[in-house]
Amino acid sequence: IECRTTPSAIEPLSAPELPYLLEELGLITLGEALHPGLRILELTSRNVTFRVCRAQGGGFFIKQPRHIGAATIAKIHGEAAVTGHLSGAGLEGLPALLAVDSRCAALVYELVEGRHLGLGEGDPAHHFRQLGATLARLHRINAGAELPVSDLPVLARPEGWREMGASSPVALAVLARDRAIREGFDWLADSWRGDAIIHGDIKPSNVMVGADGAIRLIDWELGGLGDPRWDLGMAAGYLLSEAIYAHILRDDERPLSDCLSSAREMTAVLLDGYRAQASGKAMEAISASGLGRATALAIAQFVLALGRGAQRPTQAMIRLTQIALNLLARPADGLRTLVGEWPA
Numbered sequence: 282i283e284c285r286t287t288p289s290a291i292e293p294l295s296a297p298e299l300p301y302l303l304e305e306l307g308l309i310t311l312g313e314a315l316h317p318g319l320r321i322l323e324l325t326s327r328n329v330t331f332r333v334c335r336a337q338g339g340g341f342f343i344k345q346p347r348h349i350g351a352a353t354i355a356k357i358h359g360e361a362a363v364t365g366h367l368s369g370a371g372l373e374g375l376p377a378l379l380a381v382d383s384r385c386a387a388l389v390y391e392l393v394e395g396r397h398l399g400l401g402e403g404d405p406a407h408h409f410r411q412l413g414a415t416l417a418r419l420h421r422i423n424a425g426a427e428l429p430v431s432d433l434p435v436l437a438r439p440e441g442w443r444e445m446g447a448s449s450p451v452a453l454a455v456l457a458r459d460r461a462i463r464e465g466f467d468w469l470a471d472s473w474r475g476d477a478i479i480h481g482d483i484k485p486s487n488v489m490v491g492a493d494g495a496i497r498l499i500d501w502e503l504g505g506l507g508d509p510r511w512d513l514g515m516a517a518g519y520l521l522s523e524a525i526y527a528h529i530l531r532d533d534e535r536p537l538s539d540c541l542s543s544a545r546e547m548t549a550v551l552l553d554g555y556r557a558q559a560s561g562k563a564m565e566a567i568s569a570s571g572l573g574r575a576t577a578l579a580i581a582q583f584v585l586a587l588g589r590g591a592q593r594p595t596q597a598m599i600r601l602t603q604i605a606l607n608l609l610a611r612p613a614d615g616l617r618t619l620v621g622e623w624p625a
Contacts, residue, residue: 291349291386293329296321299343303333306380306389308341328502332392340392342376342499345385354386356502359429361388363478363504366425374415374498393497398488400524400543409547411496412488412516413554420477420509421560431481431507434582436463437470445585452588455598456581461609462602465578469511474566479507484519510567510575513555517548517572518579521619522601526587529597549620573612576619580605 294302299321300314313319318336323329329347334340346353361381368375380389398408435441436456442463445453456462480487481503489497524544528537556564584601591598608615 291354291384293347293349294331294343294345294385294387296323296331299331299333302343302382302385302387303341303389306382308379308389309335334392341379342390342392343387344390345387349386354383355429357381357386357388358383359505360501362425362428364501366428367419367422367478370422372415372419372422374411374496376497376499390499393489393491393499395489395491395497398485398490398496400520400547403490403494405543405547406550407494408488408490408496409520409551410554412483413551413556414558415496415498416480416483416509416512416516417555417558417560417563419480420512420563421558422478424476424478424506428478429505430475431479431503431505433470433473434466434511434578436578436582436585437466437473441466449585449588449591451591451594452585452598455588455594455602456584458602459606461606462578462581465574465581465609468574469508469578472508472571474508474510475506476566477507477509477563478504479509479512480504481507481511483512483515485523509563510571511579513552513567513572514575514577514579515582516551517620518576519583520544520548520551521576521604522580522583525601525604526583526597529600545619552620569613569616571612573608573614573616576616577605577608577612580608 300309300319303309304311304314309319313335316336320334322332322334324332327347329345331343332340333343346357358381361378364375364378368378376393377391378388379391381387382389396402398412399405432438435445442453480498480501482500483498487498487500489499491497521541521544524541525537528541580601584598584605587595587598587601
């Protein structure tokens with residue numbers, strides 16, 4: 282990993298300069314930097330991101346904060362510290378971090394080819410069991426002294442509701458109709474544990490399935506010391522939310538319970554994979570009630586994401602919020618209804 286002194290002003294990266302940056306970092310030769318077969322694609326995301334595909338196969342994923350400041354530069358170095366620590370601990374399912382260039386606050390990873398984790402392709406039970414086992418192994422790894430602390434979910438932070446009122450006011454208004462959502466996030470903040478390394482943003486778009494059938498966890502920007510319940514709650518909550526959202530968009534006439542059967546089955550498989558690899562201590566700390574609440578709050582966070590740019594409440598926002606409220610009302614029973622038995 283190449284670390285450099287951060288200048289006071291950092292310019293955004295542009296596609297034309299990337300071949301020379303990669304050559305300077307020793308990742309490609311000057312001849313390859315000049316070769317027309319080197320293809321560069323800028324992606325749309327909250328960060329400045331590029332896919333660089335090499336003519337002979339493989340390539341690089343380059344990431345730089347879109348808004349550069351002290352906090353985002355610290356995030357980049359924190360992500361590098363987390364992925365470096367996990368790689369050193371032998372955790373499988375990570376993209377290789379190849380370089381950190383502090384002059385432009387950029388990370389260079391190996392390019393992960395494949396598709397996002399989903400219900401409809403390949404052998405989903407195998408992949409979701411892999412995900413559960415990978416999360417259990419992640420949560421068992423001893424934390425390093427220099428690792429960053431993972432941020433609380435945005436609505437569990439004191440300033441979070443105010444911030445989201447500016448960017449997702451419609452969704453926030455839906456979530457705020459019942460005090461239980463805010464009380465749930467207050468519970469999460471009060472009970473938040475920092476005793477394990479977590480990914481912090483487990484959702485299908487951050488889990489890649491390669492051609493070899495192995496999964497890779499990408500986008501470790503929110504990783505650090507945190508609460509493993511949130512990783513599991515995000516995995517379960519987003520899986521169920523995406524299935525419900527698809528049901529609503531299709532205007533499917535079948536009962537929602539029928540359409541959810543596959544998502545519920547895969548959630549159970551994921552948690553079964555976790556239990557098979559988790560330590561006894563970890564399982565003791567993740568109660569059915571706590572995991573049910575975390576899952577409900579992850580569904581609420583999905584609603585918040587749906588609301589970006591929305592002009593009015595949608596059926597999906599309202600239905601998902603009600604499901605989150607139902608789960609918060611009886612979290613242990615609700616979790617067992619979704620996935621079967623879980624330790625009390």
